[in-house]
Amino acid sequence: METLLSLKWQIFALAEFITIVFIVRKNNSMRKKSLVTMDLNEYKRTDVNMNDLMKDLHLSKSLYKVLTRKYHPDKFIGTMNVIKAQEIFKEIQENKTNYRKLSELEEKAESELNLK
Amino acid sequence: MWNRLSFIVDWFNDFSARRNLTRNFNLSAREAFVSGVAPTLLESSVSIGESAYRHVFSKFMSGGFRIKALSGRPLTRQEIISIGSVVLENQQLVRKLISLGWDTLEVHDNAGYNGLKWKLYDHSGIGGILN
Numbered sequence: 001m002e003t004l005l006s007l008k009w010q011i012f013a014l015a016e017f018i019t020i021v022f023i024v025r026k027n028n029s030m031r032k033k034s035l036v037t038m039d040l041n042e043y044k045r046t047d048v049n050m051n052d053l054m055k056d057l058h059l060s061k062s063l064y065k066v067l068t069r070k071y072h073p074d075k076f077i078g079t080m081n082v083i084k085a086q087e088i089f090k091e092i093q094e095n096k097t098n099y100r101k102l103s104e105l106e107e108k109a110e111s112e113l114n115l116k
Numbered sequence: 117m118w119n120r121l122s123f124i125v126d127w128f129n130d131f132s133a134r135r136n137l138t139r140n141f142n143l144s145a146r147e148a149f150v151s152g153v154a155p156t157l158l159e160s161s162v163s164i165g166e167s168a169y170r171h172v173f174s175k176f177m178s179g180g181f182r183i184k185a186l187s188g189r190p191l192t193r194q195e196i197i198s199i200g201s202v203v204l205e206n207q208q209l210v211r212k213l214i215s216l217g218w219d220t221l222e223v224h225d226n227a228g229y230n231g232l233k234w235k236l237y238d239h240s241g242i243g244g245i246l247n
Contacts, residue, residue, distance in 0.1 A: 050144035058154040
């Protein structure tokens with residue numbers, strides 16, 4: 001009977017020990033996580049829109065060419081819209097491969113520069 | 117033991133995330149080709165990658181993200197560069213590729229012998245942290 005009781009206590013002690021070890025190790029591993037890992041794990045969860053990427057790959061080049069020709073700041077020399085045109089042109093150049101952004105800029109340019 | 121268990125769970129999570137990314141890319145490329153948006157059909161796959169381009173998060177023997185263009189004719193160097201540059205200018209995608217263990221971007225055609233490789237690490241824009 002005594003041996004059975006002691007065995008029971010030994011099992012309890014072992015289970016308690018394992019739980020403590022698990023908690024301590026978990027805390028340590030959380031502490032060890034560097035900023036790099038946290039940053040990169042965030043990027044693992046973000047979804048990249050592949051349909052937009054396909055548009056970037058196939059349509060952005062032609063749209064960029066059209067926009068650079070249509071809204072070149074030289075076309076607005078001597079008008080009130082020169083500065084606006086320069087700003088929009090700069091944005092167009094910065095988003096050369098971003099189709100969605102280029103489409104937005106086209107709308108913006110049409111409304112602000114009064115060109116159709 | 118617990119660390120190893122979490123390592124195994126992470127490995128499977130990464131594996132499914134990598135698979136989803138290539139699958140989504142291929143589905144979108146197929147849709148774009150069928151709808152007429154894209155003149156060439158693109159297909160992504162996993163390759164060994166370039167050993168010189170490895171970084172700390174690289175996956176063993178599968179660090180290459182390969183984009184194959186089914187163009188039917190050899191692509192010029194400029195055309196390959198334009199495909200690669202669009203991918204590399206998408207910061208979010210590059211960072212995702214790096215975080216999922218890819219280190220090399222490969223673009224090549226199906227007809228010729230042309231192909232180019234880029235080191236993703238150089239285009240991630242998080243060099244400050246990785247350095």
